Amino acid sequence: MFRTKSPKNKNAKIKTNMNKHQDQSNTHHVPVLLEQVLTILDPQEGDSYLDLTAGYGGHAERILERTKSPRQAVLVDRDDKAIAVLTGKFAEQGVQIIHEDFLSASRELIASERQFDVILADLGVSSPHLNSAERGFAISQTGPLDMRMDQTQKLVAADIVNSYTEAQLADIIQRYGEDPKARKIAHLIVQDRPFATTTELAYIVARAWPGHSKVHPATRTFQALRIAVNDELGLLEKSLPLWTQLLKPGGRLAVISFHSLEDRIVKQTFGELAGDRYDAELRLLTKHPVVASEQEIVFNPRARSAKLRAVAK
Numbered sequence: 030m031f032r033t034k035s036p037k038n039k040n041a042k043i044k045t046n047m048n049k050h051q052d053q054s055n056t057h058h059v060p061v062l063l064e065q066v067l068t069i070l071d072p073q074e075g076d077s078y079l080d081l082t083a084g085y086g087g088h089a090e091r092i093l094e095r096t097k098s099p100r101q102a103v104l105v106d107r108d109d110k111a112i113a114v115l116t117g118k119f120a121e122q123g124v125q126i127i128h129e130d131f132l133s134a135s136r137e138l139i140a141s142e143r144q145f146d147v148i149l150a151d152l153g154v155s156s157p158h159l160n161s162a163e164r165g166f167a168i169s170q171t172g173p174l175d176m177r178m179d180q181t182q183k184l185v186a187a188d189i190v191n192s193y194t195e196a197q198l199a200d201i202i203q204r205y206g207e208d209p210k211a212r213k214i215a216h217l218i219v220q221d222r223p224f225a226t227t228t229e230l231a232y233i234v235a236r237a238w239p240g241h242s243k244v245h246p247a248t249r250t251f252q253a254l255r256i257a258v259n260d261e262l263g264l265l266e267k268s269l270p271l272w273t274q275l276l277k278p279g280g281r282l283a284v285i286s287f288h289s290l291e292d293r294i295v296k297q298t299f300g301e302l303a304g305d306r307y308d309a310e311l312r313l314l315t316k317h318p319v320v321a322s323e324q325e326i327v328f329n330p331r332a333r334s335a336k337l338r339a340v341a342k
């Protein structure tokens with residue numbers, strides 16, 4: 030069983046255990062499936078480019094090297110730290126940078142009749158999110174139960190954990206974490222709350238899973254809370270059809286997902302819009318999802334669960 034921190038420490042002042050290594054990794058993110066993204070999106074000189082989850086600009090940097098047209102590029106992210114880094118890296122070249130969730134940004138771009146040759150959405154959280162204890166995403170580092178990608182948003186993970194009903198919690202953990210012990214975990218949470226920190230919550234959730242397992246038993250619960258706090262699936266479902274509208278004729282759209290719930294939505298939407306019908310709006314560029322090589326996974330373990338699907342107009 031994973032022993033993190035005793036619940037007795039529950040009311041202790043929150044101290045994030047950041048160390049020098051975490052500090053350095055706070056702005057470092059290795060882009061996944063980079064070569065595959067370049068091959069599939071095939072950016073050409075002069076192409077316009079929309080990155081809906083630009084993060085720390087790893088993919089953007091390489092795509093812009095190919096398009097050589099920064100004034101035709103728009104980079105979106107909902108995280109203010111990512112926006113600060115993107116601004117420092119790209120604003121001077123004339124790249125447009127938008128601090129917003131990708132649904133709102135897509136609606137605005139459609140309203141202003143913009144279309145792009147190359148569109149990328151590399152979903153989920155970035156390494157700096159996971160490596161910064163104070164953001165509350167990491168199971169093994171003590172931090173507040175926050176988990177917001179956009180820190181201007183009101184709802185934090187602590188609100189869900191400490192105020193939702195047992196049934197609501199079980200539903201979130203079941204639906205977004207696909208954890209077979211969802212009901213038991215929800216019960217343990219409600220019995221022992223309020224919780225202030227990630228490690229206190231992880232400790233209690235681990236009690237639902239006695240014995241040893243390779244991954245921390247709270248992994249699914251943390252995924253579920255993160256998805257709920259950031260409405261990740263809702264935003265993706267509503268945004269995907271808009272992204273196809275934002276494609277120019279001949280344009281290419283690639284989406285990288287990191288868990289089966291996201292991938293299911295991408296697969297289904299692309300399947301509907303890029304079917305075998307003669308009047309299909311889109312053409313599938315990836316019959317099967319593209320995944321990382323063993324070599325990439327050794328170098329960047331976050332790539333293990335990445336799945337890339339792409340379409341062309």
Ligand SMILES: C[S@@+](CC[C@H](N)C(=O)[O-])C[C@H]1O[C@@H](n2cnc3c(N)ncnc32)[C@H](O)[C@@H]1O
Nearest residue numbers: 060082084085086087088106107108130131151
């Ligand atoms: C995996 S990282 C992207 C990394 C980026 N491709 C790079 O190479 O640096 C995902 C980014 O998407 C952002 N993000 C996630 N969901 C979002 C949403 N709904 N709207 C806007 N940005 C979002 C996160 O804040 C994070 O910075």
